[in-house]
Amino acid sequence: MHSFGYRANALLTFAVTILALMCAMASVSDNFNSPSPTSKVQVLNINWFQKQPNGNDEVSMTLNISADLQSLFTWNTKQVFVFLAAEYETPKNALNQISLWDGIIPSKEHAKFWIHTSNKYRFIDQGSNLRGKEFNLTLHWHVMPKTGKMFADKIVMSGYRLPQEYR
Amino acid sequence: MFQISSLPSIRALAMVLRKSRSLSIQRSKLKPMDWKGQKLAEELMQILLLVFAVVGFVTGYVTGSFQMMVLVFAGGVVLTTLVTVPNWPFFNRNPLKWLDPIEAEKHPKPQPQPLNSKKKFSKK
């Protein structure tokens, strides 16, 4: 019974169990990290703003996004996915979230950044409610670990308003 | 040192092989590692792996590198395999003392005896 193969098998089983335990502990250790990210977003320009033939409003804008997400990175972090979403209410919809820009931050060195960009995804409403609409810009991040639980959180920046007229 | 310790193990193995021909029931026990050696190997395996796991986790956490943790542990697994899986003579310092076959042949047991005991065994 106590042969070569038996011992090799027992060793492998035990080693894999311990490795799984280590990964679980690494994932747990992420909870001790209390991040304090900061971010600032400016709407520099409304490039154009119009009503599509099917009745939906669409707007294109130029954004200046700066953020410092370095504190999100721990030893168990593979990457951080970050995106900026416009969030607003309309009579029809209790919540509209539209992603305007996103990016993948591969390492801590790249986690402090600023970017000057027009919206990457189209900002289209379901309907025609965008004139003079007040909206929040929310910076969301999604921490992807090397193993274990994923974390997500956000910073809400409010007080943005779209123009009253199409242009 | 090596010769002295390995010699009895070979003798034991040879006896064991002879025994195994006559008594197939006991075949499972007949391996080069002795009982204490088996216990030692098992304990050594668990302790070594646990130590390497703790060392790996701490170094990984301190250096902030997940890869470091995995590498240290992988090294530990390889080392533990080398130490505890092969039948090192080190694990055979308390070989079982089988009766000398010549000694056993001098006092032959009556034939039906082992068969009866065997039957009882299987019925249980």
Added chain:
Amino acid sequence: MGWIGETVDSIKSLQIRHVLSQAVSLGMIVTSALIIWKALMCATGSESPVVVVLSGSMEPGFKRGDILFLHMSKEPIRAGEIVVFNVDGREIPIVHRVIKVHEREDTGEVEVLTKGDNNYGDDRLLYAQGQLWLQRHHIMGRAVGFLPYVGWVTIIMTEKPIIKYILIGALGLLVITSKD
């Protein structure tokens, strides 16, 4: 000569008993795996609590062969979450990130749009013909946890079935012949 017959009988009964006990222990292994799977289904509320990533559309976050743990809760779906969804007329579920959400005021129904992190455009091309949004019922769960590489085992087994049969055969042989 009576005792020879008895011995043969005892050996025969021993073997049958042995085979039976091995069969029972094999059955125990299979059923306990099934129990764990079903318990996970109950605990997570998801039809398939663990999925294997098959495509590279979420790289570098999720690579082919990684394992995702899903959870299906009543909480509303929000932008940024990674969801697993089934498109009508497609068999294989897709794991992608939600980029747009519209939640109805009156019914609470959601319409979401997804996109793979590594894809250039959004997923409307993957959806059924003319489908613009995913509804709640398309979504099987959201990814909450992650384990790298482990899924390669299942990928290899589904793509090279011979290996699967060899492995199952070897395991079965081991269980049946092992003398515990």
